[in-house]
Amino acid sequence: MQRAMVFDRDEAIKRSVDVALEKLRVFREKYPFTENPEAIERLSPEDVFRRNTGEIGEFFRYIEYYLKPLGGLRTYPKVYLEIREQIDLFKHLLYVVVDNKKSLAEKVDAPWSEIKGLGGDSHIAKKIIFCFNYETGSVIPIFSTSHLEHFLNIIHETPWRPIHYGGLSLGKKYETLTEKLLKAKESSQVTSPWEITYFCRFLYETYTPPKKPQKLNIKNSLKKALTEQQERYARFMALLKKLKEEGKISAEQLRAYKDQWQKNPEIRQTLIDELSN
Numbered sequence: 001m002q003r004a005m006v007f008d009r010d011e012a013i014k015r016s017v018d019v020a021l022e023k024l025r026v027f028r029e030k031y032p033f034t035e036n037p038e039a040i041e042r043l044s045p046e047d048v049f050r051r052n053t054g055e056i057g058e059f060f061r062y063i064e065y066y067l068k069p070l071g072g073l074r075t076y077p078k079v080y081l082e083i084r085e086q087i088d089l090f091k092h093l094l095y096v097v098v099d100n101k102k103s104l105a106e107k108v109d110a111p112w113s114e115i116k117g118l119g120g121d122s123h124i125a126k127k128i129i130f131c132f133n134y135e136t137g138s139v140i141p142i143f144s145t146s147h148l149e150h151f152l153n154i155i156h157e158t159p160w161r162p163i164h165y166g167g168l169s170l171g172k173k174y175e176t177l178t179e180k181l182l183k184a185k186e187s188s189q190v191t192s193p194w195e196i197t198y199f200c201r202f203l204y205e206t207y208t209p210p211k212k213p214q215k216l217n218i219k220n221s222l223k224k225a226l227t228e229q230q231e232r233y234a235r236f237m238a239l240l241k242k243l244k245e246e247g248k249i250s251a252e253q254l255r256a257y258k259d260q261w262q263k264n265p266e267i268r269q270t271l272i273d274e275l276s277n
Helices: 012-030 037-042 058-066 077-085 087-097 104-108 123-136 145-155 170-186 196-206 218-245 251-263 265-276
Strands: none
Touching (some): 012 123, 037 087, 087 123, 145 170
């Protein structure tokens, strides 16, 4: 919360996000696939890649360049040629993207890898999904799975990985990570009213991920987090017992403070600060 309160004081980042959101509105008017899925059929090969000039088409010029403040991508021109060559399959994938009956996991787990360059961690696919589902409030402009894990490891006090996380599909992982991050955003009075792209820019500016994602040992990570929480709780209880022995709080107050600690993780540091003064 302290870092969020001093973030972007000159609002330069907010202005760049606002400009990009306006470009997203224009993009959605040009390609109204969410509102009218039949418009997908009008997407031409030239919208994807202009073979004669070797330039990317208008559709991906928006995705990669004009909407860069809504999440950057590292792509290679050849991928757009691959998409052009399989335009019918790409249109099928776009139908999945705008299907409001499909979950986020199902959209990410669609057969993107059948087009060379769209598989792997599916960064391009995730940005397309974000752009055409923005208004739902259930998508985020962070397309790297390792980046999401990195941010949640930093801002969560308690282990956030569900049981069998390692066995989940890419889409299920992404859906889980997205839900956890959105919940973390809403848990803070400072970040709750922020637009989601602005919040994600805050994360990247404040907790920049390492350049080379490190493989996480899930068991050790969980064990370390649990140990830290146990030690912190032990110090809190020692403080309460000391205050009770000194006659500064009653047994009833001790139980009340203990109950607040268990039920409201977001105020734990506030409790420690108040009791220490």
